[in-house]
Amino acid sequence: MAKLSGFPEFLPAERNVELVVLDHLRSVFELHGFASIETRAVEPVEHLLRKGEIDKEVYTVRRIHATEDPTGHDRTGDALALHFDLTVPFARYVVENAGHLEFPFRRYQIQRVWRGERPQQGRFREFTQADIDIVGRGELAFHFDVEIARVMAEALAGLPVPALTLQISNRKVLEGFYRGLGIDEPTAVMPIVDKLDKISGEKVLELLQTDAGLTRDQAAQCLGLAEITSSDDSFVAAVRALGVRHPLLDEGLEELAVVVTGAAGTPGVTVVADLRIARGLDYYTGTVFETRMAGYEHLGSICSGGRYDELATDGKSTYPGVGISLGVSRLLVPLIADGLTADRSVPSAVLVALVDEDGRAESNDIAHMLRARGIPTEVAAAPQKFGKQIRYAERRGIPFVWFPAADDAGHQVKDIRTGDQVDADLATWAPPAEDLRPRIPSSQEQHS
């Protein structure tokens, strides 16, 4: 049975890495008051299509026994497809449940999504995303842009991965700047500037003239703007120095300065204003986010989002929002392929040894007492020689082996990493806190 390309699966120790990451994300999101929701995996095909075109490779879903008509609809009347992101289903959920939700509505959503694209590095057909969004009804104050940036910065800061840089820009800065230069169609400029990651500045200059119809001076100014980056609000002066003026530019610069300074200062993550970042998608209207990982720049942005004035509308109300989506699989699958793993393949911190099969009840009782104090514990599968039972623990990464006493006083526990074996009191002994759950050794430990 060959593995299916584009559908990654983890071994247990690798899954423990993913659990550490997902638990951390959930913890940060919940500390900030974001409510968990999950949506069904399928949507009617029509809801997944934008402007009548299929711009994503969606997977359609059909009952194998369905009575089909030539249009592909089954007898329930809906042609269904797997969702390709968490934003479209969230928009549908908000409209469908608006009467039962409290606005502004903060939600996080960690689920799998599917795309029928050709698999390549960092691109999968099935993958996990972690999204946070804040959505208002009618309006949503600007300070929520700062909050989204701050929460995701805290979430990124605690991940056991190479250095991350959260890059923030603002569509108003770009559009205002382009308009101030006399460019009538700013949306023709953004997709070209957005390519600066992949092509040279010289090529961008050329495309801005040939494809967007700019003068050489206009193109040079646009490139000059895109090259500005700073980890504080000094980018404002740098933009001003280019000499372009427009009210929308002023508004954008003010917003961006507030978001960058508000999200900066989270230890463990770098936050920068980066005016290259435009985000291709039409629906962003202000703040935009991308994220790069050191040494893995070829993956592109692993965490992206922004401000949209209309997530959804139901005729009566519009629902503006701001959100950001972390590509959990895009982040973890390459790191795990490169050797990132956890210190064990099981949750167990303790293996209780078995003297002989008659002693199983006693070993079970010991395990039960340790579990009652929150210590994940398993009992040896068979009463092999102790050396073999220790190797059983070793192969799974279980750090401690408990040796039952003939009477209450003689219990001993061995740290199999150091070989230290000491007397232990069943009512009080506990592993060090850092050994209680699977953890990800720091890269230093991994290489030692």
Place this chain on the structure above:
Amino acid sequence: MAKLSGFPEFLPAERNVELVVLDHLRSVFELHGFASIETRAVEPVEHLLRKGEIDKEVYTVRRIHATEDPTGHDRTGDALALHFDLTVPFARYVVENAGHLEFPFRRYQIQRVWRGERPQQGRFREFTQADIDIVGRGELAFHFDVEIARVMAEALAGLPVPALTLQISNRKVLEGFYRGLGIDEPTAVMPIVDKLDKISGEKVLELLQTDAGLTRDQAAQCLGLAEITSSDDSFVAAVRALGVRHPLLDEGLEELAVVVTGAAGTPGVTVVADLRIARGLDYYTGTVFETRMAGYEHLGSICSGGRYDELATDGKSTYPGVGISLGVSRLLVPLIADGLTADRSVPSAVLVALVDEDGRAESNDIAHMLRARGIPTEVAAAPQKFGKQIRYAERRGIPFVWFPAADDAGHQVKDIRTGDQVDADLATWAPPAEDLRPRIPSSQEQHS
């Protein structure tokens, strides 16, 4: 946008019920050393078919832009379908990764599955299951049957749901008893006895004669066996009293007595031997499990499984196992429809009030300090009158509102349920432990 029948979705407070349940299950499973795995959502269609027949309504999955041939295969060569349980993908995972797994392998798996069945009460097209299995390579000792029963009994015992009864039987008891009666085809008897839930004993008696070809005496004996149940090992004497003898019956009775007494004694769940339980599926070979919920017997079994001698085989080895699967959606969707919910729709335990917009930075700092001590906290969306900010908390079920002081000494916190407002020290105040996370009020509290 109409809801899709058979694809349940939860509102945030309902989702908090599901989170409480899933967290509890995970905690019990991990305390017992079960490793988490997840498998991809799709399998090649052929792997989902048993014996060349399609006995489940599977959902096939196809790229909307795929170049198709008339057999339904896309150009990657595989016709794919969504998995309809977690057992088939787990069997594939075990064989595929056998060289990287340690046996006996304990795993839990909590994921969604899909079935294209007609939606009805307790039956969905998309639903969540929580499975535990222990799998060996070549052999798996019997004591793991006891362990699986014990672990699921502990898991069921902690659920915030009506009384659950874990019913245990053993296929060897049934088959041995039938053979002892001179019945040549025990597998023809089991599906009929299995219907005792739905049809009368008299009707079963009749079917055993007309459909399975038994004599009236044989049929009466089979019905007599099926009516035996006990919460200890007294069922053994009751079976013996029927006067039937067979070596397989002896083996089955011994096993069942050990499993029932081993799983009994978990406070909060009833464990019984129940000889009606046969499980329809061919592949069970010994212990079998079902579970009923008081007042919701019409849902059928909400947690089922058993011992199978061959989960999978790869030519070189066979992988025997024992497992049990909890239908999380089947359990929760009807209870939630009947009013089961959490005390809040957000994780926040505290809302920090806002004096005016200039005070946002100060309120943010207060929230930051509370979060640093693990207290989920949000800041009011707008500097409305305090009465309105309190109602903001009330509508979300947030139990505490924090009123910032002009100076460090004057902070106050209000419990909005009692109206009590007291001075609070930002460095030390914490909500009572039971208010820290969303919880499910007991049915007494819900009705008061």
